[in-house]
Amino acid sequence: MKKPVCCLLIVFVASVLLPKRFAAQQADLHVVATFGIQGAMEKILPEYKRASGQNVRIEYEESAVIQQQIASGKVFDLAILVPQVIDGLIKSGQIKSGTRTDIAKTSLGIGVRSGAPKRDIRTAEAVKETLLSAHSITFSKVGSATPVIEKMIDRLGIASVINPKIVRADQAGRPADAVGSGKIDLVIAPAAAIVPVPGVDFLGLLPAEFQTSVVFAAGIGTRSERPDRAKALVEFISGNKGAAILRASGMEPAATAGSGRPLTKVR
Numbered sequence: 437m438k439k440p441v442c443c444l445l446i447v448f449v450a451s452v453l454l455p456k457r458f459a460a461q462q463a464d465l466h467v468v469a470t471f472g473i474q475g476a477m478e479k480i481l482p483e484y485k486r487a488s489g490q491n492v493r494i495e496y497e498e499s500a501v502i503q504q505q506i507a508s509g510k511v512f513d514l515a516i517l518v519p520q521v522i523d524g525l526i527k528s529g530q531i532k533s534g535t536r537t538d539i540a541k542t543s544l545g546i547g548v549r550s551g552a553p554k555r556d557i558r559t560a561e562a563v564k565e566t567l568l569s570a571h572s573i574t575f576s577k578v579g580s581a582t583p584v585i586e587k588m589i590d591r592l593g594i595a596s597v598i599n600p601k602i603v604r605a606d607q608a609g610r611p612a613d614a615v616g617s618g619k620i621d622l623v624i625a626p627a628a629a630i631v632p633v634p635g636v637d638f639l640g641l642l643p644a645e646f647q648t649s650v651v652f653a654a655g656i657g658t659r660s661e662r663p664d665r666a667k668a669l670v671e672f673i674s675g676n677k678g679a680a681i682l683r684a685s686g687m688e689p690a691a692t693a694g695s696g697r698p699l700t701k702v703r
Contacts, residue, residue: 437600441651442646446511455580456652460487463660463661463662464491464492464493464512465490465491465492465493465513465514465665465666465669466492466493466494466495466510466511466512466514467492467493467494467495467513467514467515467516467666467669468494468495468497468502468505468506468510468512468514468515468517469494469495469496469502469515469516469517470496470497470498470499470502470516470517470518470652471496471497471498471610471629472542472626472629472650472652473516473540473652473687474496474610474629474632475610475628475629475631475632475633475685475686476540476628476632476681476682476685476687477494477516478632479632479681479685480620480672480673480677480681480682481494483672483677483678483681484669484672484673484678487565487672487677488672490665490666490668490669492669497633497699498576498578498579499517499518499521499580500578502515502517502521503517503524503525506525506530507528507530511657511659511660511669512647512657512659512660513656513657513661513662513663513665513666514654514655514656514657514660514666514669514670515531515649515654515655515657515687516539516652516653516654517652517655518538518580518650518651518652518653518654519522519538519651519653521653522536522653522655523536525655526655528656529616529666530657530658530659531655531656531657532655532656532657532658532660532663534664534669535655535656536653536654536655536689537654537655537670537674537690538651538652538653538655539652539653539654539670539673539674539682539689539690540628540651540652540682540687540688540689540690541649541650541651541652541687541688541690542626542627542628542649542650542652542686542687542688543626543627543638543641543642543647543648543649543650544581544584544585544624544626544627544641544642544647544648544650544665545624545625545626545627545630545638545640545641545642545686546563546566546623546624546629546630546639546640546642547612547615547622547623547625547630547633547636547638547639548570548615548621548622548623548636548637548639549615549616549618549621549635549636549637550616550635550636550637551637552621552637554637554639555569555639557601557639557640557642558640558643559643560591560592560643560645560646563588563592563642563643563646564592564594566588566594566622566639566672567592567594567598567622568594568597568598570598570601570621570622571601571621572599572601572603572619572620572621572622572623573598573602573620573621573623573624574602574603574604574605574611574614574615574620574622574623575602575604575605575623575624575625576604576605576610576611576625577604577605577680578606579608580648580650581625581626581648581650582648583644584647584648585624587680588642588646591646596654602622602635610625610629610633611623611625611629611637612625612629612630612633613633615633615635615636616633616634616635616636617635623636624642626650626686627686628650628652628685628686628687629686631684631685631686632685632686638686652687654670654673674690674691675687679691
């Protein structure tokens with residue numbers, strides 16, 4: 437009698453535990469990411485699905501908003517945000533220590549409606565004339581690049597003239613989307629938030645004197661049930677195929693941006 441009972445117990449345990457393990461492996465990978473990397477991820481994730489078979493569910497929002505959501509209990513497998521938020525979440529115990537991986541950086545540029553005149557923005561004077569000629573301008577109301585953009589406008593001495601034309605984007609989404617839809621003439625934003633947007637032509641990067649780099653970093657959630665799969669996605673993004681998509685989306689992959697040390701904001 438003992439042998440049949442033992443066998444039944446093994447079968448019972450297997451019937452309970454194995455489906456849970458299988459479900460954990462097959463469940464969608466849950467990613468939270470900043471809007472700045474949305475354009476690239478929309479191209480990377482289908483490639484990753486074809487390569488791995490893994491479904492990925494991704495939510496986009498500003499890094500600061502995602503930080504608040506995580507502090508309120510949001511569970512996720514992988515976060516792709518600005519480094520200072522990733523570091524803060526590591527300190528608070530919501531991202532696993534040692535999992536921060538810098539993915540890419542992008543610099544500030546200007547975009548206009550597709551088909552609009554391609555104005556020169558290679559010098560401060562050219563940027564000034566381009567902004568003055570626009571009927572409407574947008575950039576993010578809250579974002580790591582916003583103070584730099586506002587400082588540039590002040591330095592150009594045109595704040596009083598163009599401020600009435602500025603529509604600060606405070607709704608969810610990328611400011612460049614309003615240009616692509618024809619609602620706004622011109623957007624100032626990180627290149628990664630302009631280049632992939634349909635209906636928008638990228639004029640180029642701002643001159644060095646007005647420049648800043650926005651860095652994107654990844655970290656694995658402490659409560660993730662699929663940390664190995666989250667790590668695999670980061671490795672895919674950082675690999676050859678992911679890096680090519682990052683470049684085509686207006687970013688410089690971390691693997692080519694320096695000596696392997698964490699990327700930092702650059703003025």
